Amino acid sequence: MFRKRKSTGIGNRVERSTSQKNIPITLEVLRERIDNMDDAKIIEHQTQNNKLFVLIYVGTLIDDARVNEAVIEPLQGCVNEKISDCISVSEITDISTLKEAEKKLMLGSVLIFDTIENQLFAVNLKNTTGRGIETSETETILYGAKDSFTENLEQNITLIRRRLPLTSLKSEKFTVGSQTETKIILMYIEGLTNPDFISIAREKIESIDYDQILDSSQLAAFMEDHNHSMFPQFQQTDRPDVCAFALGAGKVTILVDNTPFALNAPISFFHLFQSPEDYINRWIVASFLRILRYFSFVLSLLMVPIYVALTTHHYQMIPLQILFVLVDTRSRLPLTPFWESLLMLLTLEVIKEASLRMPTKSGQMLGVIGGIVVGQASVEAGFASQVLIVIVGISAIASFLVPNYLINKANTLIQFIILILASFLGIMGIFMGIILLFVHLNALTSLRQPYLAPVAPFYGKDWLDLFIRGPLVWMKTRPEALHPLQKWRYSRRR
């Protein structure tokens, strides 16, 4: 009674595709297909020797100026037998099926119908307008390359190829999404990247059966080994230098059309703490910054839960002077430490999220109002203690040190879970939370490779670029955890 009834509607995909094959391509059929499409045009012209040809195209998808220049003008002056010989565009395809014709039309080709020969061919005049190459906003660095990917797939490939001018840098093309027909490029260095990664990635992309793939994160969702985890299993980056580095280390890179974010895999938990700037700074400074990032991650995860655990269960562990301040200030508050912390953290998340969605200038103002005014007012109104405001503030700032935005968001949720455990079980709850977190991380995989490598399983040599960023001259080998086919980074040693 409660079950949904199966739809009995017509338009079954299989039936339609078989029926399309059999329909002969005529002008009437094409006209019917583009019916009610305001931007679609059908123009008839004659050549000099009075041959009639019909142009069919979607005006918004093609470059109008080039249609005149490369198709209409040459054809009007055409005296050849075959009109396709008169066109000065290199990409001309003969069309034999209606499905093919539709696809070409919608991807930015001009269909030319030769009425005499009763033949259809497509000329690719795709409109390539888009934004130019800009500086990355999500992964900003002070020194180093400033270019970042755009929504243009070809341009993105160019940016990588410029950095890795190798014939062994392969780029396999896939098309996914029955509606979106999204182009996917799988890049890897042949003879270096482990073939297992390539075949797994290939297999995963080919198995995607979905109507819309609009973004690389959507693609990642279909390719991930563990869909229910809060941790990203692909490194999403809009920096071509990061992709080139990953490819050179033996990973695969996946580019998605109309997305400025590429996917790198396999990654480990520790990759999420690495920033491109690590390889630009002096190694000691870079190592310090990387350790600081790990420390900040732990700090942002545990500071508020520790406050709740101590004030709820373990007053013995609080330094005496702070304890007296806490006893004094907390006695005025109506909420228990857990609810106080939960509300403050939620408020902070609201402010963070709101400042992201606001225009830049208003966002800054919101930060000031949210951070200072709300914080100060809530202390004065007696909703939160000063100590908690300090702790929440430090933990929020510490969370921004992690370069990966996705782990930043995961961090907040994990913090809530540990907070709940801390309020019930105190420090023991926090430890249980940490143990569960490690158990979960240990179970994760990225392209079927362990997520905690090179810690578990242990790869000693990779530790040189793990918690510290060792000197580049010492990093003689590529990461062992990635099992590259070429172990040595030095060509002479190989």
Place this chain on the structure above:
Amino acid sequence: MNHKHAKIIFVIFVNIIVLFGCSPIVEKNLVEEIAPVTFWSIQKGEDENFRMSTLIPPLVKEKKRLLSVQVDLLKEGVKGFNLKYYRELKVGQLRMLLISDEIAAEGISPLIDTILTDPDISKRMYLVIVKGDFDEYINSQLGVQEDLDYFLYRMLKHYDNQGKMTVVNLHEFMKALHSPTHSPVLPVFEAGNENFQYQGTGIFKNDKLIETTNNLEEQIFQLLDNDHFLKYLTIRDLSFVLGHVKADVQLNIDKAYSELKLNVQLNGRLDEVGREYDLLTREKLSSFESEIESYLEKQTTEFLKKLQENKVDPLQVGKYTLGPFSKPLDEKEWSDKWGRMEVKVDYDLKLQPLTDIKND
């Protein structure tokens, strides 16, 4: 997750809870509902019982209060405090136990044992002996110094392991109390109407206070045992002060345990001279050094003799009887031998003079 997995996870969870020793009776420790006290002061009561006092940390617009109860047993006092005050007094932050010298003279083992058995109380709690009425002192200072108890604790923490004052925690006291050769010591303070002053080191025989060092003995004790350093060594009889005195102490006991040789190498600078001394030449400085050495030798010998008479060993001389393949002496044996031991003290003082000196 199927039924089997759910069962396994439930068993693991229950085991974790049980193995960690979680009590099914939850003790409420919310900081706003408790009053963590930092010290207990235990004095003789009106009859045979104790008078326990403590200070309660204040809340907003509340004055700090001294709570006192008359009890026979220590834990009865804790219960008594809670009946008197609306917030529950918690002992997890108890940092000091102040015991009156009258109780200490009768033995403090029952008190210490009670505290030791309480898992909430830290073993790092400082023990202090107080002469005089501590409650009276606290009451007189309540309006003057707000965080008096806290600063008292900070003082003890500051001088811990610094050698200028004896500071002993519960763990150290118990270690010495149960050692066959080592007599426990505790700092002794005197509480007056407006003063709380360090008096010296209280020396215990078993758990009973038998002696408190005087000014010079205290300095000798600090030099010989406690960190071997004194910022100022004041000798009133000779009217001078040595500064930054470091002592290198060497103890030797012969195989028959009949003789103790104590060699002390003292290094210091002459900080202040109270009377007319001519110390401008090397020769005169040497004779002055000899004068101090012989004075210190005499005083140290007397101090050690006093310890021998009382059969107490706060300087841990007994540990020099231990050897790798020999059976350690038991308490009685060591006590007898220590009491009869001949003591030879030798000081060697090297002074940095006040000014440049002439060589002739």
